[in-house]
Amino acid sequence: MTGAGGVPALSQATDKIPTYVVGLDARLSGGIPRGHIVLVGGPPGSLKSSFVYRILFHEAKERAASGLYLSMEQSRASLVAQMTSLGMEPSQAKGVHVIDVRALRREIEEVREQPRWLLGLRRQLARYKEEMGCDLIALDSLDALYALAPFESPRNEIFQFFEELRDLNATTFLVSEMPRDATRFAHFGVEEFLSDTIIHLRLREVDVGMSTSVRRYIGVVKMRGVEHDLDYFPLLVEHGTFEIVSE
Numbered sequence: 001m002t003g004a005g006g007v008p009a010l011s012q013a014t015d016k017i018p019t020y021v022v023g024l025d026a027r028l029s030g031g032i033p034r035g036h037i038v039l040v041g042g043p044p045g046s047l048k049s050s051f052v053y054r055i056l057f058h059e060a061k062e063r064a065a066s067g068l069y070l071s072m073e074q075s076r077a078s079l080v081a082q083m084t085s086l087g088m089e090p091s092q093a094k095g096v097h098v099i100d101v102r103a104l105r106r107e108i109e110e111v112r113e114q115p116r117w118l119l120g121l122r123r124q125l126a127r128y129k130e131e132m133g134c135d136l137i138a139l140d141s142l143d144a145l146y147a148l149a150p151f152e153s154p155r156n157e158i159f160q161f162f163e164e165l166r167d168l169n170a171t172t173f174l175v176s177e178m179p180r181d182a183t184r185f186a187h188f189g190v191e192e193f194l195s196d197t198i199i200h201l202r203l204r205e206v207d208v209g210m211s212t213s214v215r216r217y218i219g220v221v222k223m224r225g226v227e228h229d230l231d232y233f234p235l236l237v238e239h240g241t242f243e244i245v246s247e
Contacts, residue, residue: 020058022243041176041185042201052138052173057088060095067096067136072144076100087240117149122164129168140175162194198222
């Protein structure tokens with residue numbers, strides 16, 4: 001049986017989560033190790049959100065996994081409409097739960113203390129994990145969270161946040177906004193050391209005749225425990241399929 005993106009869904013090892021990008025998972029011995037904290041960075045338009053949501057969608061559809069997609073910037077209706085346009089109809093993967101920041105804000109502010117977003121988020125994620133048994137969690141984006149969370153000691157607080165994410169025993173995807181020319185994959189820099197996997201989606205201008213075209217590329221910068229190359233591959237997106245060009 002072959003799943004989305006050409007991934008053999010039933011024969012994949014249970015300790016790996018496919019990226020569902022045709023050609024990429026074979027280069028990663030099946031995908032992302034289960035339980036990793038995955039930092040997904042890239043500029044606007046590089047399809048970070050779509051890439052992450054797509055993993056949760058196909059895991060729910062093909063493996064009956066439960067996923068929580070926490071949108072800190074985009075409304076649930078907007079996100080669902082965007083993903084539906086890419087061929088990911090929510091009714092086909094009912095195991096994906098999308099929660100937007102407005103719902104989360106109400107829940108966090110019920111805590112009768114001065115709102116501390118990072119503290120409140122940790123509590124809510126633990127509750128969601130207990131209630132839904134989430135196998136995969138996505139936070140989109142770190143930058144929006146940081147805008148709401150004043151840090152007294154960023155490195156220490158982010159370290160604690162990552163440790164508590166690990167305690168959830170889920171595979172976690174953290175979306176990070178990057179300017180095109182940035183060399184840092186997240187705002188404070190410490191996130192890339194704490195993450196187990198870093199996937200970089202980037203845009204590159206390519207001259208085509210008399211015009212200039214913007215192309216998407218994907219690269220796996222870091223993946224603990226997996227031998228992989230550090231090449232960036234052109235990423236083609238067509239009719240809901242994600243595929244790399246490797247030759």
